[in-house]
Every structure is written in C-alpha cells, then in structure tokens.
Amino acid sequence: MADEKVTPAPKAQTAKQAEGLDEAQVENLSSSLPPLNEKDAMAVAQAGGWEVDTLIANMEQELEAAGGLSKGFFDLEFQDKKYFTWVIVAFASMGGLLSGLDQSLISGANLFLPDDLGLTTRQNSLVNSAMPLGAVGGALILSPSNEILGRRWSIIISTILYTIGAALEAGSINYGMIVAARVILGIGVGLEGGTVPVYVAETVERKVRGNLVSLYQFNIALGEVLGYAIAAMFVTVPGNWRYILGSSLVFSTIMFIGMLFLPESPRFLMHKGRTLDAFRVWKRIRGTDTQETREEFFVMKVSVLEEQQAVGEGSSNKRFPWMDFFTRPRARRALVYANIMILLGQLTGVNAIMYYMSVLMHQIGFDELRSTYMSLVGGGALLIGTIPACFLMERYGRRFWGNMMLPGFFVGLAIIGGSYQINITTNPGGAEAAYLIGLILYMGFFGCYACLTWVVPSEVYPTYLRSYGMTVSDALLFLASFVVTYNFAAMQNAMGRTGLTLGFYGGIAAVGWVYQLFFMPETKDLTLEEIDLIFEKPTREIVAENTRNMKQGLSDFFAGRWGRKPENRAIRPEKTDKDSEL
Structure with missing residues (x-):
C-alpha cells in the first residue's frame, strides 16, 4: 500500500459499517482520505467508520507481504503489550x-x-x-x-x-x-x-x-x-x-x-513517511486488537498527512519547517x-x-x-x-x-x-x-x-x-x-x-x-492529535474559558460541589485562518 492512498471499500460495505454516519457523510468521507483533517479523522474513528478497518487491513496485508514482524536479537516482543x-x-x-x-x-x-x-x-x-x-x-x-x-x-x-x-x-x-x-x-x-x-x-x-x-x-x-x-x-x-x-x-x-x-517511536517513523515501519513498531508495542489502538493509528496517519500538506503550502516552510x-x-x-x-x-x-x-x-x-x-x-x-x-x-x-x-x-x-x-x-x-x-x-x-x-x-x-x-x-x-x-x-x-x-x-x-x-489550557486525557485542536483556538478564547472555569470552580467550592469537573471547551474547535494572535 502506498503511504498516500487508502483504497475505499465497496459502497455496500461502507453503508453497513459506518454506523452513525448518513449516506452523504459516508460518500464525503470515502472520497476524502486523503486528505482528512484531524477533526474529520476523529469523527470517522469515533463513529466506527470503515476507513479505520480498511487502513489496518491493508497494513496487515503489506506487513505480511514484507515478511511480517522482524524477530531479530534486539526485537523484543510481549504477548501482553502493557x-x-x-x-x-x-x-x-x-x-x-x-x-x-x-x-x-x-x-x-x-x-x-x-x-x-x-x-x-x-x-x-x-x-x-x-x-x-x-x-x-x-x-x-x-x-x-x-x-x-x-x-x-x-x-x-x-x-x-x-x-x-x-x-x-x-x-x-x-x-x-x-x-x-x-x-x-x-x-x-x-x-x-x-x-x-x-x-x-x-x-x-x-x-x-x-x-x-x-x-x-x-x-x-x-x-x-x-x-x-x-x-x-x-x-x-x-x-x-x-x-x-x-x-x-x-x-x-x-x-x-x-x-x-x-x-x-512510531510517530517519528510515520512523520518520515515510513508507514509500514511505523505499523510494525505499533504492532509490537501497542497491538491492533482493540478498537482504540486501531483508531489511534488511523488518526496518527491522517494527522501526519494533514501536517505534510500544511508544510507544503509554501516553499519557504517546506525547506524550513521551523x-x-x-x-x-x-x-x-x-x-x-x-x-x-x-x-x-x-x-x-x-x-x-x-x-x-x-x-x-x-x-x-x-x-x-x-x-x-x-x-x-x-x-x-x-x-x-x-x-x-x-x-x-x-x-x-x-x-x-x-x-x-x-x-x-x-x-x-x-x-x-x-x-x-x-x-x-x-x-x-x-x-x-x-x-x-x-x-x-x-x-x-x-x-x-x-x-x-x-x-x-x-x-x-x-x-x-x-x-x-x-x-x-x-x-x-x-x-x-x-x-x-x-x-x-x-x-x-x-x-x-x-x-x-x-x-x-x-x-x-x-x-x-x-x-x-x-x-494555561487543560490537555489531560487527550491524544497528541486532539491537543493540536486546542492550540488552534485563539488565546483570548482559552483565557475566557479559564476565567469561566475559575468562576465556576469558586462557586462550586463555596457551594460544596467539590466533585464537579470543569468543562474543556477547547477540544475540537473550528479552525480559522484569520486568527493571528498568539
């Protein structure tokens, strides 16, 4: 499988497996990988979209064709990935x-x-x-x-x-x-x-x-x-x-x-375009037995593609990403x-x-x-x-x-x-x-x-x-x-x-x-790709959210509601090209 293309499944399979997505959304998603942005990728993964299973299946086939997981002297492997x-x-x-x-x-x-x-x-x-x-x-x-x-x-x-x-x-x-x-x-x-x-x-x-x-x-x-x-x-x-x-x-x-x-690091390998090597490492250290690990690998790949597109928009940034x-x-x-x-x-x-x-x-x-x-x-x-x-x-x-x-x-x-x-x-x-x-x-x-x-x-x-x-x-x-x-x-x-x-x-x-x-924004319990979305928001919105949460926190404290957690509204913001502040 080439790093830049995932072959779509038949429409019948798509409609059956993409639970929670209507036909128009399925059609849109089936033609948008790549490029999917991080927000779309998370939506697909969380809805159980066929793209996740197709990507993993194709990677398994390519890994098998390449000889499977290497078993060298320095290649540790545990049955229990933890x-x-x-x-x-x-x-x-x-x-x-x-x-x-x-x-x-x-x-x-x-x-x-x-x-x-x-x-x-x-x-x-x-x-x-x-x-x-x-x-x-x-x-x-x-x-x-x-x-x-x-x-x-x-x-x-x-x-x-x-x-x-x-x-x-x-x-x-x-x-x-x-x-x-x-x-x-x-x-x-x-x-x-x-x-x-x-x-x-x-x-x-x-x-x-x-x-x-x-x-x-x-x-x-x-x-x-x-x-x-x-x-x-x-x-x-x-x-x-x-x-x-x-x-x-x-x-x-x-x-x-x-x-x-x-x-x-599998994310470094993915960043370098070595998708098969990244999948090989992912299989060794995280596995693909659970839906969560499969979805995280999918989002990781799509996010890297999105970043590569962002870097490629200008020739100066392509040469000097920093x-x-x-x-x-x-x-x-x-x-x-x-x-x-x-x-x-x-x-x-x-x-x-x-x-x-x-x-x-x-x-x-x-x-x-x-x-x-x-x-x-x-x-x-x-x-x-x-x-x-x-x-x-x-x-x-x-x-x-x-x-x-x-x-x-x-x-x-x-x-x-x-x-x-x-x-x-x-x-x-x-x-x-x-x-x-x-x-x-x-x-x-x-x-x-x-x-x-x-x-x-x-x-x-x-x-x-x-x-x-x-x-x-x-x-x-x-x-x-x-x-x-x-x-x-x-x-x-x-x-x-x-x-x-x-x-x-x-x-x-x-x-x-x-x-x-x-x-200070909150980033706990988020994937590295979800954290990207927090920092897409303008600083003034992060400050406004923190101010709201501090007021709510003080109110809850004095009212005895000590178990209540503040809402993290910074997740999944809409991207804006007009934002130019820090």
Whole structure:
C-alpha cells in the first residue's frame, strides 16, 4: 500500500459499517482520505467508520507481504503489550536518573574538589554551571539528531556522551579538564533531556501519557537523592570527589544496553513517511486488537498527512519547517506556552539550590560531613513530591498541578528566606529548623510542579515541529539553569540570601501563578492529535474559558460541589485562518 492512498471499500460495505454516519457523510468521507483533517479523522474513528478497518487491513496485508514482524536479537516482543510500555518507560526514563545523578553529585564534590584542583570561587562557579552550559549545546543538536537519526539513536548517543564525560570528570587533573568533562556530560544531558519525554509521549497510550512522562521527573529526583547518597558513601574516602563524579558510569552503561532493545517511536517513523515501519513498531508495542489502538493509528496517519500538506503550502516552510513558529498561530502558541512553563521551572532557583545544597547547608551551621548527609533531606523531599504527580497527573489534569503547586513552593521559599534572618550564633537550632522546613516544602511542592516542565513541552508541539520545539525548550531550560547556577554566588552577595530566595525566586513564582490561572489550557486525557485542536483556538478564547472555569470552580467550592469537573471547551474547535494572535 502506498503511504498516500487508502483504497475505499465497496459502497455496500461502507453503508453497513459506518454506523452513525448518513449516506452523504459516508460518500464525503470515502472520497476524502486523503486528505482528512484531524477533526474529520476523529469523527470517522469515533463513529466506527470503515476507513479505520480498511487502513489496518491493508497494513496487515503489506506487513505480511514484507515478511511480517522482524524477530531479530534486539526485537523484543510481549504477548501482553502493557509490559512493553513499562520496559520502554523504565529504560528511556533512566535518562532522568542520569541527569539527576550528575546534578547532585557535584554538590558533594563541591566540598573537596576546589581545594584539590586549586580553583577560585569564580572558577568553581563555572565548573558547577558547565554542565547546563554544555546541555545548551546538546539541545541545539537535538533537532538535527532527532530528525536525521531518530529518537532512539539520539538517546543512545546521549548515553555514550554521559559515559565519556563521567570518565573525564573522575580523571581530571586541572581546571580545564574538569570544565571540558562537565561540558561533554552536559551535551549528553541536553540531547537526552529533550528526547526522552518526546519518545515516551509518542509511544505510550494517551490515558497514561501524563503519568508516564512524569516518571522522567521522578527519575531525575531519584537520581538526585542517589547522588547525595553516593556522596555520603565516599565522603571519608581519599580521593572522594573522583569516586563521586565517576559513579554515573555504571548507570550510563546500563541505559546504553537497554536502549539497544527498544524500538523507534512510531510517530517519528510515520512523520518520515515510513508507514509500514511505523505499523510494525505499533504492532509490537501497542497491538491492533482493540478498537482504540486501531483508531489511534488511523488518526496518527491522517494527522501526519494533514501536517505534510500544511508544510507544503509554501516553499519557504517546506525547506524550513521551523518558520511555522513565526507564521502559524497554532505553532506559535505552543512555543510560547511550553517555554513559559520551562522558565517558571528554572528561574525559581531549583538547580542553583540543588548544585549548592551542601554549601548552603554549611552556610546555616552544619559541618562538612553533616552538610553532605543533610543534603539528602532536600533531595528526598523532591523525590517524594514527584510521586503524586506520577500517579495522579491524568486524574486531576495539568492545570491542577500547576495552579496548586506554585503557591506551595512559594511558601517554602518564604520560609527559607525568613530562616536567614535568624541569628545562627545565638539560635543555631532555630535557623537550621526553619531552613529545613522551608526546604522540604519548597522541594516537595516543586517535585510535583517539575513534572509539568517535561510533560507540557513533550505533548503540545505538532508532530512535524516536535523536534524543533523541543530543541528550543531544551536549550532554554538549560540556558536558564546555567544563568541561575553560574550567577548564584554573585546574586546572593548582591541581593542577600533573603532577597535572592524570597524576592527574586519567590517573586517569579508569584507572577507565574497569575499567568497560569488565566493562560494555561487543560490537555489531560487527550491524544497528541486532539491537543493540536486546542492550540488552534485563539488565546483570548482559552483565557475566557479559564476565567469561566475559575468562576465556576469558586462557586462550586463555596457551594460544596467539590466533585464537579470543569468543562474543556477547547477540544475540537473550528479552525480559522484569520486568527493571528498568539
């Protein structure tokens, strides 16, 4: 079967199978594939149209003619497809473990590495921030890597970079070598960080997509706790920081081996016009036994055809698809929305606090050994905070997590800022207690919120722009992380500890909360193709809907109607070519 054509069934078969559609609609649909737009495709699929069954039947015939499913050494297959989903998520999300591990390992090394290598304060700031700086470079190669090599091989390459960077870190003998090692490590982090959430989002079913993408953030938090634990294990060992930084070699090797057994993303294969390969992967990881999986494959194919037509309308866009971020309102809205979420996650200071955790503990009165152990408190709170999001993201939705968590970690920042006003000399116990309470609240609520910074960008971009969009989001995330981390010591000296924590970080959290209340759409329990339809609507309509839902929510709350769910009217909007706002 050619990728661009589905052979219609006879009219008698059409009339019999297309339940819920009258004869005129059937005739219209039978002559419109392709092109069907996403809205029409969903209507056909939900009505049980013959096009779905015809497409799957033709794909089965073509697959059989091509020799069926491959049975190579690296081609895993499970009779129960849910096991495949968990294997994919387990190994792909291990990238989050590596990312978190390498973020927190430097915290323990900070107590010893500067003296051993003779680093100044400014040089050590660059050592700490070299990884997010390198991650910006990794993000910049994300798009060509994803488009040319695919999601799977991009992740494999990132594990190789992790391994090289960790080995060089452990063997560093001077300032230049440690900075180079951190940059190489960062390139792997940047490449993997923007690819893994997309890979998972494009592969798993919509009902659990938010929960499973959230596992990436859970693994980041788990890696951070593990990094603090490893630092505590080696803190008294001679050459401690070398063992601390080199420990991630073990995990990058495991992830490299695991990724060799995983398939490519079916949506990427469809995007590249490799429909048969996409179907072959779909059969292995999702199957076609249920009507839902058959319909989702149908909608995925039609949506890609629709996007290809949109790209082909102008020669400039065909050569440079990323120009659609400037010329297509739907793409522009997704870009703005995803990257504001990224900035809100980074400019509230989490990475600076993570990288300097041991140093901050030392500032409030703990000695070096106790500072290393007490860092586990912050990392543990972050890990525990991600757990509710992993299980409940799809139940309560993105807006709930965003709008409930931001005020929570603002309170934590306020308590941390207040703890610096307590005199450490006269009341050391009070200062330590207040700081730790604030840190636990901040990290706990941020753990829930941080899941959104990976879920949102991974699902809001159109398929043909997803790698370009994730390049921007990934680069912005690590650039913001670099700026915050590199300037942490200077900003603390200039603003004071309370001014930086409560004034700067807390102020951004407060402004971000107001933004989210009005501008954040709900995307839970929707396919990636249905999310396209939400962002087709003008921003003013999304704001109007959020305002209505907030008023209704307050009314229901005070009236005791706490189980009522707001209506998501953004689904299936009418497209408009006249809309030109963000």
